[in-house]
Amino acid sequence: MVSDIRLFVEQEFQQKAQQYSAVLSSRGVKVNLEIIEKLNARFLRFHPELALCVDESGLWLCANGMKMQPDWKAEVPRLKRSSLKSEMIARACNLGEKPSLIDATAGLGHDSLLMAHLGANVTLVERHPILFTLLEDTKSNAESDPFLSSVVARIDLVFSDSADYLIYQAEKNAVVDVVYLDPMFPQRDQNQQAIKKQAQVKKQMQLLHMLLPEDGEMDLGDNLLILAQKVAKRVVVKRPRLAVYLADQEPNHQWQGDACRFDAYFQHHLVE
Ligand SMILES: C[S@@+](CC[C@H](N)C(=O)[O-])C[C@H]1O[C@@H](n2cnc3c(N)ncnc32)[C@H](O)[C@@H]1O
Structure with missing residues (x-):
């Protein structure tokens, strides 16, 4: 780092x-x-x-x-087009129920911004100190935006390794509705295909890849799935469409999209 x-x-x-x-x-x-x-x-x-x-x-x-810098204001048109019905992430995370949700891999916070917009109360955890500081700045700018202010009021930022954060939650016997995991940015060589989006997105990805450790040097989030299952009624993992299961664990349910999929793990013993 x-x-x-x-x-x-x-x-x-x-x-x-x-x-x-x-x-x-x-x-x-x-x-x-x-x-x-x-x-x-x-x-x-x-x-x-x-x-x-x-x-x-x-x-x-x-x-x-x-x-x-993470640009949440640029996400506003996308948020305005989104709905509980049209977004796969909304079905995967059951956002219609306005869940309490820990996003344990914040990144640029885009997924969480969408989830908060669609009703989730989000705790957004990021371990990278520079990325976290950029996020903190972005959130504080969004607080004065007329559209975003009510959305970001449902987002709390936490600077921590999520493994530590989840262990702490488990020790307190805390239970949340959802833990959301998206540990991997698309790999460098997949970038051109996976992100056929605007130039702005490609630029963000290039700089993030320089900031974050090489894929081979970092843990791939397998440990987070096991820890998340101790505290969440539902764990949702975002994966590239053809990627192996996180921690080799077959999910209880999957939602397949064109570029990515969501794998869901249900902890029935935590559902009251
Ligand atoms: C693929 S990005 C997440 C992208 C995010 N879903 C978004 O919409 O922008 C993964 C992020 O998770 C963070 N991360 C990975 N493992 C982590 C951990 N154990 N604790 C906290 N953050 C972690 C990385 O630093 C990186 O910023």
Whole structure:
């Protein structure tokens, strides 16, 4: 995981950058703050290595001449088109029942934003300190958006490894309706096919792949399924369409889509 990273900022936003720097440092990231003259496309092209930058829109991840932050405002048209009937994730997670839900693999928070919009009360857990700090910023911006404010009021962010978080919930004998797991971004070589979406999405993926560990270096989430089954009435796992089962466990039910599927595991002993 990144523990040492440069942060570029123009003089004008230096104070803001120092605040981010302090927050990141409290989360174990050593930030080297560099005041620069002009944070523009040319500067980013000349500094292609992974870094952070701060401007009037807050904290960004930058690399390869691009910059990105989780963009929940850009999701609004998609949220407006969505419904409990049309979304496979809504059926898989039974969102019509307005469940309590732990999303144990937050990422950019897009799935959770949709689930909160469709009625879930979400605890969103992310372990990567930089991604978490970006999410926190995005959430706080969304709080002042007229459409998103009521949606993000149903999202709580937690900075933790989900394994620790789920163990803690189990120790308290807490029970939630759903734990949602989406441990893997599509692999780098699947990117072009799996994400035939807008250029914006491809850009976000490229930068995230640089930030997060290589697939081979990280756990693949198998442990999370077993822990989640101790605290959730229903565990829902998002998988690439043809991927093997998480933890080799055959699900009780599946919903198949074109690019991905949802595997559901029901814990009947937890349903009252
Ligand atoms: C594929 S992304 C999730 C994408 C997300 N569903 C979305 O809509 O943006 C997986 C994320 O889970 C996080 N993650 C993986 N294992 C984790 C764990 N044990 N605890 C917390 N976060 C974890 C990774 O850091 C990564 O950000």
